[in-house]
Every structure is written in structure tokens, then in C-alpha cells.
Amino acid sequence: MRYVWLDCDPGHDDATAILLAVHCPNVTLLGISTVHGNASAENTNNNAARCLYAFAAQEHIRVCPGARKPLIRVERHDPEIHGIDGLGGVEGLPPATNPAVQARLVGDGMPTRALEGMAKAISATWQNGRGSKVTVVSSGPMTNIALFVSVYPDLLDGIEEFVFMGGGVGMGNRSAAAEFNILCDPEATQIVLDVPVKKIMVPINVTHTAIVTKAVLTQLLAPGSAPISIDQPLPKAASPLRYMLSTLIGFFADSYKSSFGFVDGPPLHDALTIAYVEKPELFTCKRHRVDVELAGTHTAGETVVDVFNYRTVDDSWGRDGKNCLVAEKLDVDGFFELFLDCIARCDKV
Numbered sequence: 001m002r003y004v005w006l007d008c009d010p011g012h013d014d015a016t017a018i019l020l021a022v023h024c025p026n027v028t029l030l031g032i033s034t035v036h037g038n039a040s041a042e043n044t045n046n047n048a049a050r051c052l053y054a055f056a057a058q059e060h061i062r063v064c065p066g067a068r069k070p071l072i073r074v075e076r077h078d079p080e081i082h083g084i085d086g087l088g089g090v091e092g093l094p095p096a097t098n099p100a101v102q103a104r105l106v107g108d109g110m111p112t113r114a115l116e117g118m119a120k121a122i123s124a125t126w127q128n129g130r131g132s133k134v135t136v137v138s139s140g141p142m143t144n145i146a147l148f149v150s151v152y153p154d155l156l157d158g159i160e161e162f163v164f165m166g167g168g169v170g171m172g173n174r175s176a177a178a179e180f181n182i183l184c185d186p187e188a189t190q191i192v193l194d195v196p197v198k199k200i201m202v203p204i205n206v207t208h209t210a211i212v213t214k215a216v217l218t219q220l221l222a223p224g225s226a227p228i229s230i231d232q233p234l235p236k237a238a239s240p241l242r243y244m245l246s247t248l249i250g251f252f253a254d255s256y257k258s259s260f261g262f263v264d265g266p267p268l269h270d271a272l273t274i275a276y277v278e279k280p281e282l283f284t285c286k287r288h289r290v291d292v293e294l295a296g297t298h299t300a301g302e303t304v305v306d307v308f309n310y311r312t313v314d315d316s317w318g319r320d321g322k323n324c325l326v327a328e329k330l331d332v333d334g335f336f337e338l339f340l341d342c343i344a345r346c347d348k349v
């Protein structure tokens with residue numbers, strides 16, 4: 001069993017990461033923290049709670065609000081991709097004012113802030129070595145994680161690994177060089193990359209292969225239905241959950257088509273982090289030295305991946321300079337099989 005803390009900024013694809021975190025059979029989700037990013041921290045926090053409720057997560061799983069701003073940079077959001085509130089166009093999600101959603105946000109004796117929530121979950125699970133380590137997953141800007149490792153260095157031993165969606169190898173999506181999550185808080189990412197804990201980066205080179213095609217969408221709406229041609233209409237949704245997810249994918253598909261010219265469907269970036277935790281065998285990865293460009297005139301926020309080993313000096317691990325496992329390739333069919341299985345499990349609750 002893998003114990004997971006998820007730090008996120010929902011966000012359409014973050015919502016799919018939450019779905020997987022709740023329904024992957026080998027993942028126990030301990031809690032969620034939220035961060036500024038795709039929308040304001042207030043919106044991403046509400047959205048995480050709305051998702052936990054909609055995906056029938058166990059009631060003790062709570063959402064802890066985190067950083068409203070990057071460490072030193074000016075906050076940025078992405079309404080062009082995710083709408084103003086972060087989950088634009090999604091139908092069938094309860095509003096944040098719904099009492100059942102509110103119940104995910106606060107509770108008797110529950111921690112109310114991200115760092116405290118993470119610390120409590122890791123201490124309680126790790127139990128100073130008598131228990132299990134926790135995998136910390138990040139699907140948004142890394143402000144909370146950077147603060148956490150700075151404030152609670154004594155809890156690093158309780159962390160199995162950091163798995164983060166972000167960066168690119170030689171490519172960006174919110175500047176010519178930088179990917180959105182890293183661009184939002186480059187300094188925070190560098191702090192996390194410098195921490196002596198195993199790290200896995202899932203960059204856009206790989207997430208761009210996880211496209212929700214019409215064939216996948218057909219199975220999402222009506223599992224087991226016959227393949228349809230490109231001009232045939234999609235089947236009717238077999239459940240309210242499936243309908244809601246199809247509106248989520250539909251909005252995301254439109255964003256990706258108009259902003260990036262993706263014609264076959266949107267990429268489910270963030271869901272790949274939890275897929276990695278559940279089934280690392282779906283990924284081909286290689287260790288590299290990764291740093292973040294913090295000063296570049298044209299390249300701030302770029303992940304500089306040393307694929308030819310120019311920087312071979314020892315780092316604080318006492319090993320070679322390679323500080324990060326970088327995902328290079330995804331078993332796309334295997335990933336969507338897992339995704340559709342999780343939807344089926346959620347549908348049964």
C-alpha cells in the first residue's frame with residue numbers, strides 16, 4: 001500500500017488526479033493541500049473539496065488550504081485553460097456552499113493549514129520509523145512543498161518520494177521554455193529539487209501523450225460500447241459521474257484546442273502522478289540532474305535537464321549530481337485502462 005499526500009491546484013486535470021488518488025487500489029490518500037495556480041487559492045481549495053465529495057472519498061479525508069502566493073514572484077493564474085474558478089464548464093459538481101462540500105474543508109480537531117496537515121499526516125503514518133513512509137505528490141506550483149521541507153526538515157525521513165507533474169525537457173507551455181507549474185514558482189521548485197529525498201518529475205513531454213481521444217471518451221461515457229468513427233455522435237453517459245467527467249474533459253479539450261492546437265483531445269497531465277505511484281511500471285524513467293532557471297531573460301522557470309551529464313559534481317546526497325528521476329515514456333493504453341477502472345470503481349460507490 002502507498003500512503004499519499006496530494007498537493008494540488010484544481011484545475012481539470014488535478015481533478016482527475018484526485019479521482020485516481022481516491023480510487024487506485026494500492027493508494028491510501030491521507031489528505032489534500034491546495035495552492036495558488038490554475039485559479040486563486042480560495043477557488044482551488046473549494047474545488048478540491050467539491051471533487052472529494054463528487055468522487056465519494058472517505059469523509060475523514062480533508063482539504064487543507066495552503067499558499068496564496070509564490071515564494072517571491074507575482075501570482076499568476078490560467079483562466080484561458082481552466083476558466084476563472086479553475087473548473088470552468090464542469091456540470092454536475094456541487095457548489096462550494098453545499099454543506100457536504102463544506103464538511104470536507106473544516107472539522108473538529110482537523111488541521112486547517114497545508115503545512116500542519118502534511119506534518120500531522122506524515123508523523124502519524126511514519127511514527128518515527130515504526131510505520132510507513134508517505135509519498136508526497138504535487139500537481140501544481142510547489143510553494144507548499146518548498147515551505148514544508150524548510151519548516152519540517154525532521155520529517156524528511158518520513159517521505160518515500162516526491163512525485164511532481166511539471167517542467168519539460170527542452171519545451172515549455174506557458175513560455176517558450178517554461179511549463180506552467182514551474183513557471184508559477186521556480187524558486188520553490190529549486191528548493192524541492194535540492195532536498196535529499198527521491199524525486200520523480202513527470203514533464204509535459206510525457207503528459208502530452210496521455211490524450212483523451214474520442215475512443216477513450218466513448219469508453220468513459222459508456223463502458224464496453226463499440227468503437228465509433230470520428231463523425232459519429234458520442235454515446236449517452238451511463239451515470240451522472242460519467243456525465244460530469246465528460247463535461248470536464250470537454251471544456252479541457254476546447255481549451256487545449258484553442259490555446260495549443262490539440263485536435264485529438266486534452267492531455268491529462270496531473271493524473272499521471274498518481275498513476276506513477278500506483279503503477280510505476282507504466283513509465284520509463286531515467287535519472288538526471290535537474291535545475292530550474294531562476295534568472296533567464298527568456299527562460300525563467302525552465303527545467304534544465306542535464307541529459308548529457310555536463311554537471312557530474314557530487315550533490316548533497318554524496319552521489320553523482322543526478323537529483324531527479326525523469327519520466328521519459330508512458331504506456332498510454334495501460335494508463336487509460338487504470339483511469340477507466342478508477343471511474344468504474346467510483347461509479348459503484
Ligand code: BDR
Pocket residue numbers: 011012013014038078081139140165173179180181204269270
Ligand atoms: C499543468 O498546469 C496546469 O494547467 C495543469 O493543472 C497541470 O498541472 C500542466 O502544465
Ligand code: CA
Pocket residue numbers: 008009010011013014037038139140270
Ligand atoms: Ca495542476
